[in-house]
Amino acid sequence: MHTGVRRVLGLLMVVVSVAMAAGCVLVFTKWLPADVARYEDYRSAGRCPSGSAAQEWREDCLRKVGLTVVDTVVRGGGKNSEYRASVSGRRFHGEVAFGDPGPLLDTLQAGDRVVGTVWRGDIVALTKDGLRQKTSDEPRDEPQMIAAAGAGLGLLAVLTLGFGTSRLLPLRRCAPLTWGGSGKWLFAAILMATFGVGLPAVWLGMAWQFVAPMIVAVVLGVAMLLRGLRGSAVAGAR
Template structure:
């Protein structure tokens, strides 16, 4: 049983390493390159645009707008067509219906900003909206997933090692209640802190502190509750911290 816990611990550790050393830095580099990109030279070829990593401007016709509000399954898209080449068309995804998408209609002409062959911005009459392909400075959630994977790896490793070292007496490293509580606390804290950090605009590097702190705080409360419950069940009154006179 110990080996069965250590194997997924190694998998979680590898996923954490990849998230924190490859995925998050890659997203940060992409955002910085996008912020530094300038307009492409006039009459630049497709090869020149790719080489210069610049922003090109195109004009497309809207053929269809889709706005479906369905909670997590919401869809906000615009289907575009090149007026000079009817064979070219593309569907652009958005994270929100506004401020531009919900004002568009069929046959509207929109200005598209293209970067690295992705449409990153649509605009019309001075109203702009980023598409889902636009790089964003939102590294908090990816960082929280990396930290979450690291915490799960640590938990699985400790619980697995305890079973290997002391097969007959590995308490308190058991699933019920502490292992279950810790696993759920890791998941809930990692996801909620990551999302909250994105919404509040908290710097991404603070996630390295806030996620472990949240897990520690919640687990301390749960352990205290469990001890009090056991004391009451055994007829022993829980200890009270004396107050200074």
């Protein structure tokens, strides 16, 4: 590759790494605290006073409202999955999304009367005949995956910065930081650690504060292993 092209590519990678680093900072300073605070507010929210009229749609209390089902869409199939219901009421006309078809959505038909639970302007659950299903708008206690995403972004920023700066150096000095060398393995390790630690942390209810250090430890372990294997290969070639 021509030296000039290498340097342009290196500068672009450095810029991308800065953007990823900024995203990592935003995850931990904005998104994660806001998500945790929103869930705590929801968990502590009480029912709206009985018989009180709603002063505004975005109330901090939980209000029950009567709704009529207009139609539903229940479509499985991986990436094309779609679970939603169109509902209409005195103060709300629109769609609510769900993460899965049951236990209520796949039983609903047009014209059914349901009770919606509203919090801060969002319908967080629908109930009919004792069956209750959470909507996608209900706050969830899942900060672990947000922390995992932040850690993954930060590690990708470091990796991309390494790739970028290596392209600004002479060819003989950047062999360890090539895609065919350790790059692809570190990239795969970051992705696998992000999901491999984040998802189980959600399922097990692990404290989110442990997620990022665990991901970093896994990737550092892979990096040290790759370094050791490369050192052994170099020693064996002599």
